[in-house]
Amino acid sequence: MKTLAEAKSKLPLFIFLTPILLWLILLIVLPHLDLLRMSFRIENDYGDMVWSVNNYLEFFREPIYWLTFTRTALYAIIVTFLTLCISLPVAFYITKVAPPKFKGFLSLLLLMPFWVSELVRIYGWMILLRESGVVNHFLLRWGVLRQPVEMLYNDVAMTMGLVYTSMLFMVVPLLSVLDSLDDSLIEAAFDLGSSMITIVWKIIIPHAMPGIASGSIVVFMLSLGNYLTPNLMGGKNSLWFTEQIYNQFIASFNWNQGSAFGFLLLIISSLIIFVGLKLTKQKLSGVIQ
Amino acid sequence: MHIDLSVKHVSKRFESFTAVDDVCFEVEKGKFFSILGPSGCGKTTLLRMIAGFEEPSEGNIFIGAQNMADIPPNRRPVNLIFQHLALFPMMNVAENIGFGLARRNESKAEIKKKVADILERVNLPGFDSKKIHQLSGGQKQRVAIARSLVLDPTVLLLDEPLGALDLKLREQMKIELKKLQEEVGTTFVYITHDQSEALVMSDHVAVMNEGRFEQIDRPQNLYSKPASPFVARFVGNNNRLPGTCVGYADGIAELKLTSGETIAAGTERQITPGAQAELFIRPESIIIEPAEELPELNRIQVMVSSILFDGANSQLLATSPALAEEFLISLPQNRQYEHICAGDRVEIGWDFRAGNCFTVP
Amino acid sequence: MKEKVLSLMVAGVFMLGLGSGVHAETLELLTWKGYAPKSLVEKFEKETGITVKTTFSNNEEMIAKLRATRGAGFDLAQPSQDRISSVQEKFNIYQPIDYTKIDATLIVPSMLEAVKKNTMVDGKSYGVPHVYGTSGLIVNKKVAPDAADYAALLDPKYEGRVSYRLKRPTLIAMAFAEGKDPFALYNDAEAYTALMESIGQKLIDAKGLVKTYWTNGDALLQSMRSGEVNVAMAWDNGGWKLNAENPDIDFIAPKSGALGWIDTFAIPAKAKNVDAAYKWINFMMQPENAAVFTNAEKYGTASAGAIEFYDEAVKANFQRSFSQADVDNIKWYPPVPAKLEAIEGKILDKVKAAQ
Structure with a gap:
């Protein structure tokens, strides 16, 4: 009898869990297992598929692949850092400085660009920055420039585009974490003789650390996995690792190599995040919530 | 007679509202001075002006002989105990207390010694490495006071620090605070809406109402010779x-x-x-x-x-x-x-x- | 009460299913942008009652999509004729065309024969020609009057004003510009690799001249319109569209030969509505319908009688850009053997990664 009652009490749990589990298994786990299997298959000289780790070795053997990955990861880190540098003052202003009645409005302003798709946002930037674009037009008119300058298609433009695209994902966790910071902590530190810089380092950043960590993880992953922005704004010099994965799948029809790259991206980016968490002494469980 | 704090004709206006209206008083060195008033009477604004978080609209504040106009809070020889104490949760007890000393670039050894001394003084020896959330209400109180006292301020400002404690503990802390003040000899300026706190601990009490001081006197006189109907009704x-x-x-x-x-x-x-x-x-x-x-x-x-x-x-x-x-x-x-x-x-x-x-x- | 609600709901769901079943005849079309003009789609839907759903793509993505589903999800695709046979051999994503269901009189016979031959696998053919066109140069003649061949794309004279796609046609074109014949090396992987590597090196050396590697045709046209790009390798119809707005800009058949391509109709292996696919093919090849498409998109069509319905401007475009010698010199893509894509892909990656 007891077991029946127990089974009965667990039934609703199963009913709720089943769709989630199905979703996880069918749409996430199974495809990844297939990709994992594919990444260990290569075509030998006779055109037969055989097991091999060659696809992974290829990444390390061919400098163009790991150099591209290094470049992509470095830029993702730079983008994450810049986004943090810009978002922290913005979030601080919204939570602590701005009059309360404007807070909602300011948050809304931040959110607004995200009502349109990333593609539209990027094209917006391209219209502004291109050689025949809006910015050049005004600089010429005001006599700042004599000749229009191409501001697109370089790493600076690409970095800026990525920072812009990911800002919201940094600001939102910072807003909530700074909102929970008691103003009197800042005043107390001030009262005890701190300068503004020490307050930022000793009070605000340590308090905001969980938000900084979760924001940074999201921004890092988004930048690393971005395809459109580097491609469109970075132009001819901006080979991004995701583009290489895309090329393997689409242009070269080499799904096996593409899967191997996909898994390398997953593993190495997880590793970078792990090192980042260790360095800042954060726990993943504390950051996710 | 040495005057540690002198407030001269200080007013503070927020748009159309006058929070503090032409207040004058002096506090002698080593005295326990309280400002007693109902909530909203302007006492917190007055205290924040002394600490430097607000600028007076009119008038001057002198600490020692020095005019405090345009001196930011971090460079004033006063420290404030906040209503909710504002201990830094990301630091342990020793780091909290040593925070102000470290800002003065004192040596690590010096800081360690001073922190140990002050912990002894507030009856918390050996609490250095405790986390803030491990402390009881009364212990937090003492750490907050130690954090300010260790800086040896000319004047220590206290913003209703006992408000959050339960009744028993509040009675006990009243006596402890008074004793501590007598021991260290630092000038205390204490604000509260609780007349019993003010009467028990203070050498002098100012009764404040609607931005003005109604009476400044010894506790006994406030009680027996109130200077205004408001004081008569508010005290006792x-x-x-x-x-x-x-x-x-x-x-x-x-x-x-x-x-x-x-x-x-x-x-x-x-x-x-x-x-x-x-x-x-x-x-x-x-x-x-x-x-x-x-x-x-x-x-x-x-x-x-x-x-x-x-x-x-x-x-x-x-x-x-x-x-x-x-x-x-x-x-x-x-x-x-x-x-x-x-x-x-x-x-x-x-x-x-x-x-x-x-x-x- | 509960039961009543439940049965109502079941009935409702059933009727929805039934309802959509009645009107369910749809044609899932996987094609290029512009290949299914709205006016023709509406006309077709009116005539047949079949709803057309279009998905825009390009050669590489078309293949990847069909490969992922093993030929399911679409009733009709439009890959280029040179990208069918090797893909079919390897991934088996198409089904043979039943040419009896196609009105052969509607199609230019030489093109039909060529496509049948090029898309043949194990004696069966997989393609019907639809659209043809060429890749060549779009040039702003006022600024770059001397640009006559692909070599202009590597000419320092046009520094910062050059654009092309980082795709295989560019490699092929550059090889022709050097006097080589890459198509002749299609079956000699080693020699082909060596040739492509030397071309890749040239592109790397001349990378500084490039404004950007274009990926979106409309974006390229915008760049040429605004004068940011003056010499580009692109499709003929883009040049002709610009010529209508600005006579200085036009499409040029390069001296070493424009690259000719034919896009086809091919039926995916697991197409659900094959009948609708054949209906669409026959509909699109009707001369007046084919002309509507050509007049809008400026591409040539394999429809036999369409020329009578062409706009004068469209006829003029072709005569302006192609002399008879240019026409004879068009390099039609032969079927691409497997493995070439991987060789080219790596070289293109290197060009993109080079600083």
Whole structure:
């Protein structure tokens, strides 16, 4: 009898869990297992598929692949850092400085660009920055420039585009974490003789650390996995690792190599995040919530 | 006499609202000075101006001999204990206390020694490495005080720091704080809305109302010689009896009550006949069933409406056509008045000079 | 009460299913942008009652999509004729065309024969020609009057004003510009790799001249319109569209030969509505319908009688850009053998990664 009652009490749990589990298994786990299997298959000289780790070795053997990955990861880190540098003052202003009645409005302003798709946002930037674009037009008119300058298609433009695209994902966790910071902590530190810089380092950043960590993880992953922005704004010099994965799948029809790259991206980016968490002494469980 | 804090004609206006209105006072070195007032009276604004978080709209603040105008909080020789203490949760006790010292670039060894000393002083030896969330309310209190005292400020400002504690602990901390202040000899400026805190701990108390100081005096004088009706009502319990002055001689005004009776009202100030006046009389100044032969007594017949038993603080409430408001009367628990019940009619009386009479402005 | 609600709901769901079943005849079309003009789609839907759903793509993505589903999800695809046979051999994503269901009189016979031959696998053919066109140069003649061949894309004279796609046609074109014939090396992987590597190196050396590698045709046209790009390798129809707005800009058949391509109709292996697919093919090849498409998109069509319905401007475009010698010199893409894509892909990656 007891077991029946127990089974009965667990039934609703199963009913709720089943769709989630199905979703996880069918749409996430199974495809990844297939990709994992594919990444260990290569075509030998006779055109037969055989097991091999060659696809992974290829990444390390061919400098163009790991150099591209290094470049992509470095830029993702730079983008994450810049986004943090810009978002922290913005979030601080919204939570602590701005009059309360404007807070909602300011948050809304931040959110607004995200009502349109990333593609539209990027094209917006391209219209502004291109050689025949809006910015050049005004600089010429005001006599700042004599000749229009191409501001697109370089790493600076690409970095800026990525920072812009990911800002919201940094600001939102910072807003909530700074909102929970008691103003009197800042005043107390001030009262005890701190300068503004020490307050930022000793009070605000340590308090905001969980938000900084979760924001940074999201921004890092988004930048690393971005395809459109580097491609469109970075132009001819901006080979991004995701583009290489895309090329393997689409242009070269080499799904096996593409899967191997996909898994390398997953593993190495997880590793970078792990090192980042260790360095800042954060726990993943504390950051996710 | 050395003056540590001197506030001269300080006002603070927020748009149309005046939070602090032309306040002047001085605090001698080593004294415990309290500012007592109801919430919203401007006392916190005044304290924040002394700490440097707000700029006065008018007037000057001097600490020692130095004018504090344009000096930011981090460079003022005062420290503030916040209402909710504002201990840094990301640091341990020693780091909290050493925070201000580290900002002064003192050596690690020096900081360690000073932190250990002050922890000893506030009775928390060995608490250095405890996390803030591991401390009890009273321990947090002491850490907050230690964090400021270790910087040896000229003046220590305290913003109702006992407000968050429960009653028992508050009583205990009152005494502890007073002792500590006497030991270290630092000048304390303490703000509170709790008159008992102010009266117990302070050398001098300023009573503040609507941005102004009503009276600055020793606690005993505040109680026995209030300078204004507000002080009379705010400090301790008082019964109010309004009337018209019909005569004045030698510190006693004759007050005609609305019921037509005339009583004698002791006063510190001249009251011109014809003026509206009110008499304040403390519950413990009223005698229940006074002996017939006692001279110079105002006597009134009242009806007991209820008895409020509270041990040594027991009181009874009484009404009478002569009294505009219900009277609160001390009920000594010496068995003499055990026979009085609610609904009884009794005679009460008080000495001609027992109360304080003020003209109504 | 509960049961009543439930049965109502079941009935409702059933009717929805039934309802959509009645009107369910749809044609899932996987094609290029512009290949299914709205006016023709509406006309077709009116005539047949079949709803057309279009998905825009390009050669590489078309193949990847069909490969992922093993030929399911679409009723009709439009890959280039040279990208069918090797893909079909390897991934088996198409089904053979039943040419009896196609009105052969509607199609230019030489093109039909060529496509049949090029898309043949194990004796069966998989393609019907639809659209043809060429890749060549779009040039702003006012600024770059001397640009006559692909070599202009590597000419320092046009520094910062050059654009092309980082795709295989660019490699092929550059090889022709050097006097080589890459198509002849299609079956000699080693020689082909060597040739492509030398071309790749040239592109790397000349990378500084490039404004950007274009990926979106409309974006390229915008760049040429605004004068940011003056010499580009692109499809003929883009040049002709620009010529209508600005006579200085036009499409040029390069001296070493424009690259000719034919886009086809091919039926995916697991197509659900094969009949609708054949209906669409026959509909699109009707001369007047084919002309509507050509007049809008400027591409040539394999429809036999369409030329009578062409706009004058469209006829003029072709005569302006192609002399008879240019026409004879068009390099039609032969079928691409497997493995070439991987060789080219790596070289293109290197070009993109080079600083």
